[in-house]
Amino acid sequence: xxxxxxxxxxxxxxxxxxxxxxxxxxxxxxxxxxxxxxxxxxxxxxxxxxxxxxxxxxxxxxxxxxxxxxxxxxxxxxxxxxxxxxxxxxxxxxxxxxxxxxxxxxxxxxxxxxxxxxxxxxxxxxxxxxxxxxxxxxxxxxxxxxxxxxxxxxxxxxxxxxxxxxxxxxxxxxxxxxxxxxxxxxxxxxxxxxxxxxxxxxxxxxxxxxxxxxxxxxxxxxxxxxxxxxxxxxxxxxxxxxxxxxxxxxxxxxxxxxxxxxxxxxxxxxxxxxxxxxxxxxxxxxxxxxxxxxxxxxxxxxxxxxxxxxxxxxxxxxxxxxxxxxxxxxxxxxxxxxxxxxxxxxxxxxxxxxxxxxxxxxxxxxxxxxxxx
DNA sequence: GTAGGGTTAG
Numbered sequence: 001x002x003x004x005x006x007x008x009x010x011x012x013x014x015x016x017x018x019x020x021x022x023x024x025x026x027x028x029x030x031x032x033x034x035x036x037x038x039x040x041x042x043x044x045x046x047x048x049x050x051x052x053x054x055x056x057x058x059x060x061x062x063x064x065x066x067x068x069x070x071x072x073x074x075x076x077x078x079x080x081x082x083x084x085x086x087x088x089x090x091x092x093x094x095x096x097x098x099x100x101x102x103x104x105x106x107x108x109x110x111x112x113x114x115x116x117x118x119x120x121x122x123x124x125x126x127x128x129x130x131x132x133x134x135x136x137x138x139x140x141x142x143x144x145x146x147x148x149x150x151x152x153x154x155x156x157x158x159x160x161x162x163x164x165x166x167x168x169x170x171x172x173x174x175x176x177x178x179x180x181x182x183x184x185x186x187x188x189x190x191x192x193x194x195x196x197x198x199x200x201x202x203x204x205x206x207x208x209x210x211x212x213x214x215x216x217x218x219x220x221x222x223x224x225x226x227x228x229x230x231x232x233x234x235x236x237x238x239x240x241x242x243x244x245x246x247x248x249x250x251x252x253x254x255x256x257x258x259x260x261x262x263x264x265x266x267x268x269x270x271x272x273x274x275x276x277x278x279x280x281x282x283x284x285x286x287x288x289x290x291x292x293x294x295x296x297x298x299x300x301x302x303x304x305x306x307x308x309x310x311x312x313x314x315x316x317x318x319x320x321x322x323x324x325x326x327x328x329x330x331x332x333x334x335x336x337x338x339x340x341x342x343x344x345x346x347x348x349x350x351x352x353x354x355x356x357x358x359x360x361x362x363x364x365x366x367x368x369x370x371x372x373x
Numbered sequence: 374g375t376a377g378g379g380t381t382a383g
Contacts, residue, residue, distance in 0.1 A: 155374065193375050228376045235377095260377045267377070295377060302381090330378070337383055368378070 060094055065103040074110060084111075089119045096122065101129035105138045108145060117149035124157055131164035139164050140177050147184065147191065158198035165199070165207060174207070175214045182220040189221035193229055200233045208233055222253070228260050235268025243268055259285070263295045270303040278303045279312075294325050294368045301331055305338030313338060328363040329355065 063069050073091050077084045088111050095104035104126055108118060123146040130139040143161050146153055165174060178192065185191045192215055199208035212230050215222050227250050234243035247265055250257055262285040269277045278300055285292065297320040305313035317335060321327065332355035339348035355362075 152374085158375095190375055197375065223375095225376050232377065258376095263377050267381095271381080293377095298378070328378085330380090333380080333383080341383095365379080 060091070060098065065095065065100045070103055070106060073107060077107075077111070077116075084116055085118060088116060089122050092118055092122045093125060096125040096129050099129070101126065101133055101135060101138065104129070105135075105142065109141065112145045112149065120146065120150060120154070120157075123149075124154075124160055127157060127160035127164075131160055134164070134167070136164065136168075136173055140173075140180075144181070144184070147181070153191075153194070155194075155198070158194050159202055162195070162198035162202045162204060165204060166202065171207060171210055175211070178211055178214060179218055179220065182215070182218075185221070187221055189223040189226055192221060193223070193225050196226065196233075197229050200229070200236075205233055205237055216253075222255075224255050224258060224261070227253075227255055227257075228264060231261060231264045231268075235264055235271070238272060240269060240272050240274065257285075257288075257290075259290050259293060259296070262290060263293070263299065266296060266303075267299040270299045273307065275303045275307040275309065292320075292323075294320075294328065294363055297325060298328065298331055298334075302334045302338075305334055308342065310338055310342050310344070326361065326363040326367060328367070329359075332362075 060069075060073075077088050077091065080087045088107065092104045092107055095101070095107070104122075108122070108126060111118060123142055126142045127139060127146075130136070130142060139161065143153075143157070146157060165171075178195065181191055181195070192211070196208045196211050199205075199211060209230070212226065214220075215226070227246065230246055231243055234240075234246060243265065247257065247261065250261070262281060265281050266278045269275075269281070282292065282296065282300055285296075297316055300316050301313050301320075304310075304316065313335065317327065317331060320331075332351055336348045336351050336355070339345070339351065
């Protein structure tokens with residue numbers, strides 16, 4: 001592939017060769033399949049001339065994508081300077097859908113080198129294609145180009161990237177790439193954080209943690225969010241001890257835990273039934289001047305109530321309301337169930353009535369979603 | 374749109 005890429009670069013540098021590929025290929029076009037291109041152009045408001053469109057279609061129809069065909073495509077794009085972005089996007093789209101991932105990647109790279117950045121969605125097509133075909137080098141290339149072109153990737157792109165590694169245990173290349181990307185994004189940790197998050201979200205917990213270890217070992221960028229993501233990963237995996245160990249290591253790294261760190265910790269400890277530890281960390285967060293919120297109290301009310309400490313559960317519920325934090329249906333549901341469990345049916349009924357009479361002013365999703373920033 | 378719930382077993 002590298003050789004043909006080099007070949008293309010050479011042929012591109014010899015601009016005289018462009019004239020060898022005029023748009024005459026349109027003569028060979030048949031009308032089938034033309035219809036899919038037109039709506040695309042009208043939808044983005046750049047209808048190019050129909051001859052270019054015929055050329056687009058004809059040059060790919062049933063042809064093997066040889067270097068000659070690639071050169072022909074590039075010449076077509078070059079000859080359409082006012083719409084080369086759109087035309088390039090159409091070509092790469094079509095090549096991806098036809099399974100010619102490698103050719104699509106080459107076109108993307110050549111246009112990228114010419115500062116022609118195609119529509120982001122074709123990068124995703126390429127990420128998926130490269131992922132399915134296990135073309136890791138291409139995957140890295142597309143990911144990097146996407147980042148350089150747009151500075152920001154969608155969550156979908158990160159997920160496509162991560163999914164490429166589901167079937168492989170070889171992480172040497174991946175870790176090398178992580179270091180590579182880190183140099184590109186230094187000093188921000190954002191891209192690395194999102195990579196870790198995508199690996200976790202696609203069920204690759206071990207690889208997510210491997211990347212984290214690598215980042216720490218190599219002293220790459222790392223911040224509060226990195227730790228919060230890792231705490232969550234360990235908590236969800238039921239690895240409470242490892243989670244607490246990482247929490248302690250935040251101090252050594254000079255990173256101060258915030259309300260999300262503590263909530264992640266408390267909620268994960270709740271899941272494994274460690275109610276006393278929930279309260280201990282709740283106390284610690286108070287000493288450190290971090291204000292608890294609805295999620296903190298929800299985890300504590302449930303944790304204490306479920307382990308039979310119903311008095312503490314009720315006290316926390318009152319304390320929360322005194323602080324002006326509106327309860328949610330989940331707090332009531334939790335209280336009512338746990339009260340019934342210890343035989344306090346009357347009090348449970350009282351809370352049921354209180355809940356029903358205040359349904360309209362209970363906390364909803366907007367009351368605990370992270371603040372917009 | 375970089376991180377922490379959504380009938381989390383009820």
